[in-house]
Amino acid sequence: MSTLRIDAVTVDAVEPHPNADKLDVVTIGGYKVCEQKGKYAPGDTVAFFPPDILLPPHIALQLGVANYLKDAIYPGDFKKSKCRVGAIRLRGVPSFGFILKLNVPVGTDLTERFYGVKYEPPEPTWYTTGLHAKGDVRFHIYTDISNWRKYPNAIPVGTPVRLTEKVHGCVVAQTRIRMADGGNKYIRDIQPGEFVIGYKNRQPTPSKVIKVWKNGYSNDWLKIQFSRHRVGRGSNFGNITCTPNHQFLQPDANYKNASQLKIGDKVALLRSDWYLSPVQEQILLGKLLGDGTLSLSSVNHHVTFGHVNQVLVEWTCRGLGDLITPYKDTRISGYGSLMYRARTHTSSFISEKFQDFIQDGKKVVPVWVANELTPLAIAFWYMDDGSLGHHSNQEDRANFAVCGFTKEDCDVLIEGLRKYNIKAIYYQAEGYSRLRLNADDAERLFLLIAPYIPSALQYKLPERYRGHEGWLPDPGVSYKQAVIWQSIVSIMSVNKSQQRWDLETETHNYLPSSVVTHNSNSRVGLINGEYMCGSHKTSLKPEDKNGRLSVYWMPLTADMKSMLSCISNGSRNTIIFGEIYGSKVQFMDYGIAGRDGYRVFDISVDGVYLPWSEVVYYTTRFCIPRVPLLYEGPFSQEVVEQLVDGPTTVVPVEEVNCSFKGREGVVITPLEECYSPELNGRMILKAVSVDYLATRKSDSH
Numbered sequence: 001m002s003t004l005r006i007d008a009v010t011v012d013a014v015e016p017h018p019n020a021d022k023l024d025v026v027t028i029g030g031y032k033v034c035e036q037k038g039k040y041a042p043g044d045t046v047a048f049f050p051p052d053i054l055l056p057p058h059i060a061l062q063l064g065v066a067n068y069l070k071d072a073i074y075p076g077d078f079k080k081s082k083c084r085v086g087a088i089r090l091r092g093v094p095s096f097g098f099i100l101k102l103n104v105p106v107g108t109d110l111t112e113r114f115y116g117v118k119y120e121p122p123e124p125t126w127y128t129t130g131l132h133a134k135g136d137v138r139f140h141i142y143t144d145i146s147n148w149r150k151y152p153n154a155i156p157v158g159t160p161v162r163l164t165e166k167v168h169g170c171v172v173a174q175t176r177i178r179m180a181d182g183g184n185k186y187i188r189d190i191q192p193g194e195f196v197i198g199y200k201n202r203q204p205t206p207s208k209v210i211k212v213w214k215n216g217y218s219n220d221w222l223k224i225q226f227s228r229h230r231v232g233r234g235s236n237f238g239n240i241t242c243t244p245n246h247q248f249l250q251p252d253a254n255y256k257n258a259s260q261l262k263i264g265d266k267v268a269l270l271r272s273d274w275y276l277s278p279v280q281e282q283i284l285l286g287k288l289l290g291d292g293t294l295s296l297s298s299v300n301h302h303v304t305f306g307h308v309n310q311v312l313v314e315w316t317c318r319g320l321g322d323l324i325t326p327y328k329d330t331r332i333s334g335y336g337s338l339m340y341r342a343r344t345h346t347s348s349f350i351s352e353k354f355q356d357f358i359q360d361g362k363k364v365v366p367v368w369v370a371n372e373l374t375p376l377a378i379a380f381w382y383m384d385d386g387s388l389g390h391h392s393n394q395e396d397r398a399n400f401a402v403c404g405f406t407k408e409d410c411d412v413l414i415e416g417l418r419k420y421n422i423k424a425i426y427y428q429a430e431g432y433s434r435l436r437l438n439a440d441d442a443e444r445l446f447l448l449i450a451p452y453i454p455s456a457l458q459y460k461l462p463e464r465y466r467g468h469e470g471w472l473p474d475p476g477v478s479y480k481q482a483v484i485w486q487s488i489v490s491i492m493s494v495n496k497s498q499q500r501w502d503l504e505t506e507t508h509n510y511l512p513s514s515v516v517t518h519n520s521n522s523r524v525g526l527i528n529g530e531y532m533c534g535s536h537k538t539s540l541k542p543e544d545k546n547g548r549l550s551v552y553w554m555p556l557t558a559d560m561k562s563m564l565s566c567i568s569n570g571s572r573n574t575i576i577f578g579e580i581y582g583s584k585v586q587f588m589d590y591g592i593a594g595r596d597g598y599r600v601f602d603i604s605v606d607g608v609y610l611p612w613s614e615v616v617y618y619t620t621r622f623c624i625p626r627v628p629l630l631y632e633g634p635f636s637q638e639v640v641e642q643l644v645d646g647p648t649t650v651v652p653v654e655e656v657n658c659s660f661k662g663r664e665g666v667v668i669t670p671l672e673e674c675y676s677p678e679l680n681g682r683m684i685l686k687a688v689s690v691d692y693l694a695t696r697k698s699d700s701h
């Protein structure tokens with residue numbers, strides 16, 4: 001399984017940069033990183049940030065690497081920022097990502113610690129909208145290929161291999177549904193432009209419906225039954241009926257076809273009584289009374305908050321727990337101070353509870369606040385806008401700044417404090433508004449809120465209330481966690497003709513029956529006498545509902561049919577794996593602007609991949625183009641390094657119209673198929689060109 005993560009690794013070697021006196025070349029496995037001279041030594045433990053890892057802006061700033069990252073959109077944000085780790089040549093030497101010295105055990109997965117996320121290129125919106133077709137387990141997907149630099153020893157030196165150019169291409173991916181407004185809707189009634197609940201960064205989030213697919217009738221269905229433990233009211237078991245190729249989220253963050261699931265596997269289930277916890281609700285109330293901002297995103301709201309004291313921001317994030325997005329940043333306030341900022345996920349529950357905080361574009365205090373104000377909410381309000389009135393000639397007093405609120409708003413707040421026998425007096429002078437508390441009322445306030453104030457904010461408390469760490473619930477133990485993994489207890493085939501429906505959403509997933517599922521190389525196959533074509537994961541019909549030919553069926557020419565017929569020999573299930581490429585697919589046009597090309601890179605017969613010699617024989621005999629062969633012979637690191645970069649060989653370089661005329665990289669495959677214990681599967685790897693990584697645009701594929 002191909003993975004991309006931030007790992008703690010050992011520095012293997014450090015050598016002087018041949019062309020830069022102030023740089024060293026640090027070797028980590030198969031990767032080389034150019035770093036400051038003398039900073040690292042062999043044997044050091046470092047965190048390795050590989051190319052195509054996304055880091056949130058606040059982490060990039062803390063690490064001091066923001067200026068070196070590429071533009072991309074970090075999940076949870078709505079605009080591009082410098083957040084994608086890249087690769088570059090520095091004075092002629094490739095440098096992949098960057099490293100950071102850390103005192104942690106080698107092998108530690110640091111991805112979550114740094115909020116790392118794998119970069120997923122945005123999907124193209126071209127004309128290939130073929131409808132989903134009936135899936136068949138014999139029409140299997142291609143091997144998931146890992147990076148050679150991560151597994152430099154997986155292929156023994158001297159193994160006879162082939163290195164082919166990695167031709168770059170990507171294609172369009174592909175009950176009751178949980179809606180973003182908190183309700184449910186039949187999938188047949190959903191329209192493009194509506195918002196359903198999707199799943200992103202391990203959190204439910206609104207997701208816009210891009211397309212609704214009505215995919216014809218099928219008799220081939222699976223009914224999957226799963227447990228429902230600690231997910232709210234309802235029976236002990238739930239179920240979903242789907243086609244065999246429908247995909248389900250797995251605990252490793254990948255998706256698995258329904259046909260590949262087995263009893264005991266997990267599915268992610270959204271609880272039926274999902275809402276804000278009492279702690280989250282009260283902290284948000286306090287922040288909105290203070291410096292928090294309620295903003296509308298799509299159909300629901302989120303809350304953004306900030307403070308010059310970073311501890312307060314982190315304390316708030318701890319209290320809100322899984323409601324917080326990974327996105328954090330800094331900015332300069334109107335007073336010239338550095339502000340630390342964070343925000344919540346967009347949530348229908350925030351809208352439902354707090355949307356009346358905004359009226360006519362201004363923040364107000366709804367009348368219900370007086371009844372629902374608790375010590376926790378008051379504590380967070382006080383940390384934002386409260387101040388300690390300390391004077392040597394009198395007892396300590398307290399004030400709340402309320403400049404943004406009207407007298408009517410303040411009357412609601414005064415009423416809320418009165419529940420706790422705290423009298424507050426509205427005071428206005430010289431354009432400033434305050435709620436003032438005398439010594440006795442301030443003492444009642446401090447007694448009420450002190451347990452929730454962290455040490456860094458205790459300067460706002462009298463000395464007798466200081467000296468503790470503050471208290472909030474353990475952030476690692478969520479109250480009524482939103483999404484809970486459940487076990488599959490049965491899988492049954494259902495032979496009944498029913499209409500197939502599917503959604504394409506912004507998050508590429510949605511929640512039928514509250515289960516997180518996926519919506520949606522090229523495959524061309526002859527399976528049990530029937531032609532099948534599709535993308536990497538999805539089988540597709542030849543034409544969409546408007547009669548337009550799907551690009552996935554473009555490779556099925558007369559020559560391809562003849563080759564399939566010959567290889568299958570009347571009974572063998574045969575799949576041709578190839579790459580569709582060209583300017584309609586990605587930014588690299590390979591000299592064929594405005595149309596698509598196709599190259600074969602592998603052939604499978606009854607689930608077994610053919611030796612390269614047979615691939616060459618069949619494709620030559622039937623005049624089917626192959627991916628370019630760059631090398632055939634004994635494997636070595638030197639061969640890979642020599643061939644991974646360079647001009648594309650798909651077409652003559654002078655015919656390439658785009659600015660980048662190089663190759664994406666190489667695919668390394670033994671001439672005879674074999675198993676790799678280190679890869680736990682087929683022995684096949686890829687190496688990506690540093691020039692390709694350095695040139696690739698953030699919106700390319």
